[in-house]
Amino acid sequence: MSFNADCLLLFGATGDLAQRMLLPSLCALGADKLISPDLKIVGTARQPFDDAGYRNFAREALEKYLPPERRGSMAEFLNRLHYQPLDANDTSHFVDLAAKVGTPKEGLAIFLSTAPGLFEPTIAGLSASGLTGANVRIGLEKPLGTDLESSRHINDAVASAFSEDRIFRIDHYLGKETVQNLLALRFANILFEPLWNAAHIDNVQITVAETVGLENRVGYYDGAGALRDMVQNHMLQLLALVAMEPPASYDSTAIRDEKVKVLRCLRYVTPDETVTGQYRKGAVEGQPVPGYDDELGKDSDTETFVAIKAHVDNWRWKGVPFYLRTGKRLPKRVTEIIVNFRPVPHSIFASKAASTRPNSLLIGIQPEENITLQLMAKVPGLDRDGIRLRPVPLDIAMNDAFAGPVKRIAYERLLLDLIGGDQTLFVRRDEVEAQWDWIDDIRAVWAEHGVKPKAYAAGNWGPSAAIALAERDGVTWHE
Ligand code: BG6
Numbered sequence: 380m381s382f383n384a385d386c387l388l389l390f391g392a393t394g395d396l397a398q399r400m401l402l403p404s405l406c407a408l409g410a411d412k413l414i415s416p417d418l419k420i421v422g423t424a425r426q427p428f429d430d431a432g433y434r435n436f437a438r439e440a441l442e443k444y445l446p447p448e449r450r451g452s453m454a455e456f457l458n459r460l461h462y463q464p465l466d467a468n469d470t471s472h473f474v475d476l477a478a479k480v481g482t483p484k485e486g487l488a489i490f491l492s493t494a495p496g497l498f499e500p501t502i503a504g505l506s507a508s509g510l511t512g513a514n515v516r517i518g519l520e521k522p523l524g525t526d527l528e529s530s531r532h533i534n535d536a537v538a539s540a541f542s543e544d545r546i547f548r549i550d551h552y553l554g555k556e557t558v559q560n561l562l563a564l565r566f567a568n569i570l571f572e573p574l575w576n577a578a579h580i581d582n583v584q585i586t587v588a589e590t591v592g593l594e595n596r597v598g599y600y601d602g603a604g605a606l607r608d609m610v611q612n613h614m615l616q617l618l619a620l621v622a623m624e625p626p627a628s629y630d631s632t633a634i635r636d637e638k639v640k641v642l643r644c645l646r647y648v649t650p651d652e653t654v655t656g657q658y659r660k661g662a663v664e665g666q667p668v669p670g671y672d673d674e675l676g677k678d679s680d681t682e683t684f685v686a687i688k689a690h691v692d693n694w695r696w697k698g699v700p701f702y703l704r705t706g707k708r709l710p711k712r713v714t715e716i717i718v719n720f721r722p723v724p725h726s727i728f729a730s731k732a733a734s735t736r737p738n739s740l741l742i743g744i745q746p747e748e749n750i751t752l753q754l755m756a757k758v759p760g761l762d763r764d765g766i767r768l769r770p771v772p773l774d775i776a777m778n779d780a781f782a783g784p785v786k787r788i789a790y791e792r793l794l795l796d797l798i799g800g801d802q803t804l805f806v807r808r809d810e811v812e813a814q815w816d817w818i819d820d821i822r823a824v825w826a827e828h829g830v831k832p833k834a835y836a837a838g839n840w841g842p843s844a845a846i847a848l849a850e851r852d853g854v855t856w857h858e
Contacts, residue, residue, distance in 0.1 A: 382514055384488035384798045385417050386480055390501060391492035392422025392462065393436065396520065400551075401490065402437050403445035404790040409459070410451020411785075413795060421479055423465045433462035449785070467497045473504035486514035488797050495522055495529075499536045506540045516545040518797045518805075521612060522603065523548060526822070527815035534808050547797050548806040552613040554789030557744045557777065559804070561620045561716075562629070564742065564750065571740075572625065574720065576695045581737065582854050584702045584717040585617050588709040590663045592683075592837070593674045604681040605655075609705040611818045615642060616806070617744075618701055621716060622691050631803040635810060642813035646690040647820045650828045654844040656684035658708040661837030668708060668837045682832040683707040686845035687821070688852075702849050702856070708837035714744035717857045731766040741857065748777035 387405075391397055408414045422433055434457040441453060450456075463479040465472045480487060487510065491501060498519075505511050519537065524530030537546055552558050565571060574580070587609055593600055600608065619638040626633035657679070659670040671683050684706030691701065718740040726735050735755050743749040751772045758767040796804055824830070833842035840846070840858065849856050 381800055382486040383415070383800070384483065384516070385415065385485045386419045386421065386483040386487045387794075387798060388476075388480055388487060388489045388510075389420065389422045389492070390467075390490065390497075391424060391520075392433070393424040393426045393428075394492060396492050397422070398440035399444050400788060400790045401492070401794070402440050403449075404788045404794050406441050406445055406451070406453065406456045407449045407788065408791055408795060409456045410449060413791075414798065418459060418798070419461065419481075419483075420459045421461045421463060421476075423463045423476055423479075425464065425466060427464045428462045430461050434458075434460050467493065467501045467504060470500075470504050470507050473508035473510070476504075477508040477510055480510065483514070486516070489515065489517040490520070490794070490797065491517060492520035495524065495533065498523075498533050502536050502540050511540040515541070516547060516797065516800060517541050518547040518549055518793070520549050522599070522607070523811060524815070525602070525607060527812060527819050530811055530815050534811070538808075543808060544802070546808070547802060548808075548811060549793060550612045550616050550806050551789045551793065552616055553804040553806070554791070554793040555744060556787065556792075557742075557748045558617065558620065560748075560777070561617075561742065562634075565621075566625055577697045577699045579721055580699055581719045581721045582700045582702060582852070583618075583621060583719070584849075584854075584857055585614055585621070585704075585715075586717075586857070587614055587617075587705040587714045588711060588840075589705075589707050590709060590712050592658070592668060592708050593671065597675060601675060601679055601681045605683055605685045605705055605707070606818060606821060610685060610687065610703060611814050612806075614703050614705060615645075615814045615817070617716060618689065618691075618703065619810075621718075622696060622701070624695070629803070631801065631805075634803055635807045639807065639810045639813055641691055641693075642810055642817070644691045644693045644696075645813075645817045646692045647817070648687060648689065648824065650824055650830065652688040652848070653821060653824070653830070654684075654686045654842060654848050655682035655825070655830060655832040656706065656835045656842040656845065657681065657832035658683050658706075658837045659834045661708070661839065663708055663710070663838045670837070671707075680831055684709075684832070684835060684841040684845070686841060686848050688848055700852065700854075702854065704841065704845060704856070706841050709840060710838055712746060715857070716742040716744070718742075719854070728766055728768060731762075733766040733768045735768055736770050739857075750775045750777075 437460055461479060463476045465476055524533050619641045622641045623637040626637045657671050672678050686704035689701040689703055720738040722737045723735055739753045741751040751774050753770045754773055755768050756771045758769050833844055835842045
């Protein structure tokens with residue numbers, strides 16, 4: 380299925396994602412001449428815009444969300460845009476949509492970012508109007524269901540019209556440069572791989588902390604919660620990239636084969652291996668913020684924080700806990716992975732009363748892109764009172780190492796790969812299903828044990844039970 384789409388059809392073209400991410404990404408790609416001047420972009424949603432109205436709408440979004448230096452010629456970009464209003468539940472509307480799309484010379488790429496309830500009617504409308512042929516591929520934005528069953532339902536509906544090699548499931552974390560860099564760190568260096576196993580690694584921590592709260596997403600978030608919003612997709616993808624075996628090549632099948640094996644090795648958790656929380660009023664970065672229930676306007680049992688002690692039951696990771704935590708209204712926005720190594724097997728410094736500390740590797744994903752390896756070093760001196768040792772960081776700040784390249788929006792990469800047909804950074808059906816299988820089991824455990832989120836004041840690292848989850852294994856969360 381190798382073709383470069385010369386038409387991109389955006390469903391949800393007036394939504395939040397389109398305004399903040401998709402239109403800015405496409406405009407920036409146009410400015411950098413990374414998409415063909417002939418690429419036509421057709422937007423569709425319920426709003427009754429015509430082309431000119433949509434171009435104005437897009438201009439406002441670009442002025443708000445894309446820095447001026449990345450905009451290039453906005454007029455040139457806006458001229459690519461076309462718009463067709465559509466009610467996805469009315470199949471007849473797809474006839475006009477197909478007419479607006481016309482007959483692309485090479486092929487069509489569709490980006491579906493709509494409410495989950497519209498997936499099926501949209502696929503049916505696309506099929507009925509001839510927009511699912513061999514030269515059409517489709518990108519699907521989350522949420523793809525709320526559990527394994529509903530995700531299978533959606534996947535079946537999509538599969539009835541598109542073969543798997545034409546389905547591009549989006550996890551925008553895979554579009555982040557630093558996430559892709561995990562593969563380079565692990566597999567383009569000889570240093571880490573021999574140590575990357577249970578014999579040398581004590582535990583792994585993955586934190587995705589956010590300072591934002593509900594962000595006007597009441598309808599969606601309260602029905603989802605942190606587990607389904609963040610762990611099911613982004614965090615499990617990070618875990619899979621950290622834990623997978625070396626793929627034979629940088630190829631979409633090879634990489635996804637290895638990720639799915641890890642996801643299938645996730646052990647079902649016990650009730651004492653998860654902690655959930657919900658923020659109450661507090662202060663984040665010095666600003667007072669309301670509690671979740673105040674923002675929502677009612678009481679709720681939805682978790683805005685979750686911490687999990689996960690296990691990957693295979694030869695490489697036997698006995699190594701993966702501590703995962705994510706939450707809203709935490710003290711700072713940070714996504715990082717910490718690999719804590721084991722202590723040296725025998726310390727020659729013990730006789731000198733000097734203690735060694737295990738090495739650790741910190742991989743900062745955002746906002747700082749850095750890699751820090753903590754190494755033990757001797758404190759300079761004549762050692763009259765014995766040798767002193769101290770950890771010192773070996774620090775690589777990606778921004779300094781690679782000054783020059785622009786910091787791109789994750790969707791720039793993903794849209795480019797969708798247009799060009801490279802599936803490596805998209806999630807395969809078997810991965811999604813393995814992810815849901817594990818998540819569903821956690822939710823079943825919560826339901827069975829009547830688990831309700833514990834309160835935490837906004838601006839804290841979740842409820843204290845989350846600290847205890849790691850502390851009782853003698854592990855401290857990196858902060
Ligand atoms: C989305 C979640 O998938 O990821 C949001 O739905 C979350 O709740 C967002 O805020 C975080 O993305 P990023 O790129 O800002 O880390």
